[in-house]
Amino acid sequence: MHIEPDIDLAFIGGSGLYNLDNFNMETALSIDTPYGKTSSEIITGKMYGRNICFIPRHGKTHSLLPSEVPYAANIWALKSIGITKLIGVSAVGSLQKDIKPLDMVIPNQLIDNTNRRVSSFFGKGLVxxxxxxxxxxxxxxxxxxTILQSENMSHHSEKTLVVIEGPQFSTYAESHMYRKLGGHIIGMTTAQESKLAREAEICYSSIAMVTDYDCWNKNEEPVTSQIVISNLKQNVTKVQRLIKNIVKTPVxxxxxxxxxxxxxxxxxxxxLKLDSSLIEKLNPIVKKYIN
Ligand SMILES: [Zn+2]
Known part of the structure; x- marks a missing residue:
């Protein structure tokens, strides 16, 4: 397996983002992990002279439900090739009137309301x-x-993302409950990536692209799939511009x-007396601490 020695930055693409613009693909890594296969091969290559890599979260053909995404395999594989900075892109609904469709949100808080996903590398002997x-x-x-500000893109930061199991969207009562809990946007991914990246000591941030108001906002026109798809396409065009600037940013x-x-x-x-198979399984995650 060929691995670029200085590759440090990775992107996980959500709904609508299956490729990166201006990205010269070099390798497609198929990495076997103790948590199964990754969502797709990890695509490595160069963008504006920088080595980066990319995984489409739901697979190349969008065949994985949010509950089916192999989050642990994705993060384990990215850690094993040396990724230290990871950005997850996802489509979300808005729970607040001032956060409008086509806005970008950089959340700083999470409410994880998922209930049937692998959310930790630990257990079975290591706590x-x-x-x-x-x-x-x-x-x-x-x-x-900072990049969103300098690019003059409509955005919000320091917001709370609610993550639900899905695949169904919320009920009207749930949507109101999440608003009362302090949620600003709502999606179906991100929570496990955030938790697992933290355990893997990888910097992780999220770019949330707003496609619609969740069902709470009855004053809005009813959302049709055409509106959502149209907004998704416009958001992906904007996020490609954002990614270009991220890759070029030396900070x-x-x-x-x-x-x-x-x-x-x-x-x-x-x-602890750990058995060798557990140490081997968690090696990329804990090798700094356990020999
Ligand atoms: Zn960090």
Missing amino acids: AHVSMSDPFCSQLSETLT LSSDACACKDSLSNALIKDR
């Missing part, structure tokens, strides 16, 4: 409790917000956050 008080990398998120190379040490006080290993 860790990482902090999730700030579920996104503050430095990476700040960089994204992403600095180490101004604590993500890379998130396991340092989280592993409970003083009394």
Whole structure:
């Protein structure tokens, strides 16, 4: 397997984002992980002279439900090739009137309301409790917000993303409940990526593209699939522009956050006698701490 030595930045594409513009693909990595296959091969290559990689979250042909995405395999594989910065792009609904369709949101908080997904690398003999008080990398998120400002793109930051299991959208009562809980936008991915990336000591931030108002807003025209698809296409065009600027931004190379040490006080290993198969399984995640 050929791996670029200086590849550090990866993107996970959500609904509508299955390729990156101006990306010269070099390899398609098929990595076997202890958590199964990744959503698709990991595409590595160059964009504006920088080595990056990309995975379409729902597969190349959008064949995976949000509940079926192999989040642990994706993060494990990205960690194993040396990724330190990860940006997940996803389509969301808005729970607040001032967050309009076609706006971009950089969330800083999560409410995870999913209930049947693998959300941790740990267990079966090795225990860790990482902090999730700030579920996104503050430095990476700040960089994204700065780029959105400089590109004059309508956006919001410091918002709370509610993640539901899906695949159905919320009921009217649920949509109102999430608003009362403090949610600003709502989606079906992101929570597991945020948790697993934190355990893997990878900086992770999210770009949420608003396609519609969730069903709470009865004053709006009823959302049709044509409106959602049209908004999704416009959002993807904007996010491609955003990604171009992210790749060109050198500040992403600095180490101004604590993500890379998130396991340092989280592993409970003083009394531990680990079996070798578990150490092998978690090797890319814990090799810094356990020999
Ligand atoms: Zn970070």
